Amino acid sequence: LGEAWAHGADVDWDAFYQGARPHRVDLPTYPFQRQHYWPRFADSAGDVTSAGLESPDHPLLGASVELAGGDGLVATARWSLRSQPWLADHAVSGTVLVPGTALVESVIRAGDVLGVGSVDELTLQAPVVLQERGEVQVQIGIGDADDSGRRPVTVHTRTTSPDGDTEDLWTLRAQGTLTEPGAPAVARPEDFTAWPPPGATALAADGFYDLLAGRGYEYGPVFQGVRATWRRGDDVFAEVVLPDQVRGDAARFGIHPALLDAALHAAALHAAGLAPGGDDRTVVPFAWSGVSLYATGATALRVRISPAGEDTVTVHLTDPSGAPVAVIDSLAVREVAAETLDPTARAARDWLFHLDWTPLTPAAPADATGWAVLGAPHTPVTAPDGTSLPVLADLTALD
Numbered sequence: 407l408g409e410a411w412a413h414g415a416d417v418d419w420d421a422f423y424q425g426a427r428p429h430r431v432d433l434p435t436y437p438f439q440r441q442h443y444w445p446r447f448a449d450s451a452g453d454v455t456s457a458g459l460e461s462p463d464h465p466l467l468g469a470s471v472e473l474a475g476g477d478g479l480v481a482t483a484r485w486s487l488r489s490q491p492w493l494a495d496h497a498v499s500g501t502v503l504v505p506g507t508a509l510v511e512s513v514i515r516a517g518d519v520l521g522v523g524s525v526d527e528l529t530l531q532a533p534v535v536l537q538e539r540g541e542v543q544v545q546i547g548i549g550d551a552d553d554s555g556r557r558p559v560t561v562h563t564r565t566t567s568p569d570g571d572t573e574d575l576w577t578l579r580a581q582g583t584l585t586e587p588g589a590p591a592v593a594r595p596e597d598f599t600a601w602p603p604p605g606a607t608a609l610a611a612d613g614f615y616d617l618l619a620g621r622g623y624e625y626g627p628v629f630q631g632v633r634a635t636w637r638r639g640d641d642v643f644a645e646v647v648l649p650d651q652v653r654g655d656a657a658r659f660g661i662h663p664a665l666l667d668a669a670l671h672a673a674a675l676h677a678a679g680l681a682p683g684g685d686d687r688t689v690v691p692f693a694w695s696g697v698s699l700y701a702t703g704a705t706a707l708r709v710r711i712s713p714a715g716e717d718t719v720t721v722h723l724t725d726p727s728g729a730p731v732a733v734i735d736s737l738a739v740r741e742v743a744a745e746t747l748d749p750t751a752r753a754a755r756d757w758l759f760h761l762d763w764t765p766l767t768p769a770a771p772a773d774a775t776g777w778a779v780l781g782a783p784h785t786p787v788t789a790p791d792g793t794s795l796p797v798l799a800d801l802t803a804l805d
């Protein structure tokens with residue numbers, strides 16, 4: 407009857423409910439959006455200033471201290487899927503990796519303290535793997551300035567397992583140099599004032615991340631920020647946004663790593679074989695040069711990616727009004743093979759809320775050929791049919 411009414415039939419509900427006392431029930435006023443809402447854990451760092459350290463007030467950094475004599479700075483942090491659950495949405499070949507954009511964001515913030523908040527060069531030596539449990543200790547070291555004002559920077563990590571065991575040795579993950587930021591600028595600004603860019607051809611965005619997933623890029627909702635792409639000659643343009651799940655944290659970053667990472671996904675139109683002349687390799691950012699951040703807290707970007715050599719691109723980013731946000735003079739990528747990643751650190755995107763039922767096959771019933779009494783009963787024991795049962799002193803009597 408309800409189905410007939412839903413299809414437009416005229417139903418006499420008064421007659422149907424005669425003698426009953428029905429009442430209306432309020433329905434939700436919004437549809438289910440099927441979005442992830444990560445639990446927020448309290449900051450466990452405590453007051454680091456009581457230990458003579460500074461608090462960088464940054465989600466990816468826990469404490470920092472300037473070295474005596476003005477020789478540099480050391481910043482520390484702990485990264486995990488518990489404290490930064492949104493990182494679980496960044497997986498490559500089934501393994502959760504800290505995106506290179508997070509390392510760039512971290513060293514820029516650490517360099518800001520010393521006035522060198524621009525990346526001159528930063529080479530990623532090895533990916534930082536996050537396991538489902540446990541954490542990664544991070545140490546960023548910035549050295550003394552040379553005659554040109556540039557300062558060397560390194561990023562080391564070591565892993566702490568869920569049971570508290572920590573690796574003895576630190577592993578170098580990235581190294582390079584930092585320099586003073588330049589004046590905000592973007593080449594060919596006319597490309598960003600008229601949008602979409604004049605003369606550009608729209609590229610199909612539907613199924614974009616499904617195609618990337620088939621090539622090993624397993625991005626969850628937080629890292630699926632590409633909304634539209636265009637192409638004009640060798641240049642690729644993109645419109646990217648920071649998803650709602652983490653948009654409220656944008657002001658805490660210089661540029662949110664998920665937003666910057668999404669800006670680079672358009673480069674996959676070349677590198678991942680999604681455009682003519684591409685290939686099927688799984689590549690990740692390797693060498694960054696000339697990275698400057700001009701504005702903070704962005705939630706939406708206009709992006710232009712231009713080829714700058716083999717496996718290398720130049721990236722310009724503005725806000726929706728065309729004002730400069732950041733520039734990457736040169737970004738080189740390199741292939742990453744699944745077998746080179748940590749096999750124990752699998753993608754744990756849904757580990758907080760995944761329910762699964764495992765079917766069980768009932769065990770075959772035991773073949774009971776008779777009954778016996780084990781031990782020394784005070785009174786005789788009989789079987790259900792009334793027959794007396796044998797008494798065994800212990801189980802060895804069954805041999």
